[in-house]
Amino acid sequence: MNLVNLLISLVSGAVGGNVAGAAMKDKSLGTAGNSAAGILGGGIGGLLLKLLGIGGGAAAAGSGLDLGAVISDVAGGGVGGAVLLAIIAMIKNSMAKKA
Secondary structure (H helix, E strand, O other): OOHHHHHHHHHHHHHHHHHHHHHOHHHOOHHHHHHHHHHHHHHHHHHHHHHOOOOOHHHHHHHOOOHHHHHHHHHHHHHHHHHHHHHHHHHHHHHHHHO
16 A cells, blocks of 8 residues: 555545544544544555455556545545444443443
């Protein structure tokens, strides 16, 4: 995964985290929390796609950026960001109920 692919995954993760926070108002961590969870999830999602051979990192390394690589990085980052936000919000809510 090169730097451009990583940046695409991180930015789309932040967007995915904020979209998920807006869609699930009860799970929202605020703009900063949604962005932070999304960035982390986007990085993890992009890395997992690369490890599975689905991500655009391998295709983009030799031939520059192509549309398929960008789309897979955006999708992996966005979904990873949204999923991690949901996981963190569920953990936060369950800890708040115990206290």
